[in-house]
Amino acid sequence: MIAASLSVPLSRIDAPEPQSRHVENWRAVARRAVYFGHQSVGADIVDGIEHLNKELALGLRIVQTYEPSAIAHPAFVHFLAGVNQHPLSKNVAMLNVLAARPRADSAIVLLKYCYVDIDRDTDVQALFASYRTAVSQIRSRFPDVTIVHTTVPVTTVESVLKGQVKRLLGRGSVRQDAIARGRYNALVRAAFAGREPLFDIARVEATRSDGSRAGFVINGQTIETLAPENTRDGGHLNTRGQRIVASELLNVLAGAIRD
Numbered sequence: 001m002i003a004a005s006l007s008v009p010l011s012r013i014d015a016p017e018p019q020s021r022h023v024e025n026w027r028a029v030a031r032r033a034v035y036f037g038h039q040s041v042g043a044d045i046v047d048g049i050e051h052l053n054k055e056l057a058l059g060l061r062i063v064q065t066y067e068p069s070a071i072a073h074p075a076f077v078h079f080l081a082g083v084n085q086h087p088l089s090k091n092v093a094m095l096n097v098l099a100a101r102p103r104a105d106s107a108i109v110l111l112k113y114c115y116v117d118i119d120r121d122t123d124v125q126a127l128f129a130s131y132r133t134a135v136s137q138i139r140s141r142f143p144d145v146t147i148v149h150t151t152v153p154v155t156t157v158e159s160v161l162k163g164q165v166k167r168l169l170g171r172g173s174v175r176q177d178a179i180a181r182g183r184y185n186a187l188v189r190a191a192f193a194g195r196e197p198l199f200d201i202a203r204v205e206a207t208r209s210d211g212s213r214a215g216f217v218i219n220g221q222t223i224e225t226l227a228p229e230n231t232r233d234g235g236h237l238n239t240r241g242q243r244i245v246a247s248e249l250l251n252v253l254a255g256a257i258r259d
Helices: 020-029 040-056 087-099 124-141 160-168 174-192 201-206 239-258
Strands: 003-005 034-038 062-064 076-080 108-111 215-218 221-224
Touching: 020 040, 020 239, 034 040, 034 087, 040 062, 040 076, 040 239, 076 087, 087 108, 087 124, 108 124, 108 239, 124 174, 174 215, 174 221, 201 221, 201 239
Parallel strands: 034 076, 034 108, 062 076
Antiparallel strands: 003 215, 215 221
8 A cells, every 4th residue: 555645626615704605505594494313513613603603694494403403493403313333323313303393394304424434444435325224214204305415524643654653563453534525425426426516524624724635645546535634633623614614604594405
């Protein structure tokens, strides 16, 4: 295996002041029910949305609950889905929340797995198959909803040398985990990009302030990693990361409404 650092030009996903047309599109999201199942990185994204909501007066009603019937709608409903490292429990959690709606509401739904749900030992093909099964179940049971698919978040990785030393010592490398996440994200993009709404968290997280992407290339495959300027601890988002990822989610939601 040959690994190299990556710096690929990419259209900027930095966080300038939103243009007025973006703000108006984002305000349309406030008029639609949204259900977002997540864990800790998702909580970072919600924090970013809350800041934008307050700063730009978007009018979003952001509520954390497992019981959508207990709140006024429309609302941006988010909840801690399932248990980390048990992604199938997250599929079940989303189905349960949708079943708890008081009525069909033409909602937009997205279920985000966490980076800890995929590591070097994960059967990526089986996990993606289980996700597609969950999607089929949602469409069958709740035909009113629009599904926004997501890639799995990424993390920073150790240096090439440190990764090689770990492997020599029989220890797993974070780079191996990143490769598995890259394989899963490739399946998501191949299935849905350009066909159905896609919130490409990994792509946004990897985007650096100069527009390049953080990551490495191994055997000709590009593996995206979390840009250091977007994180506070190598896995979760700092203020800058929260803002750019939240902005992209609002863009995707607004696009799903227009379509």
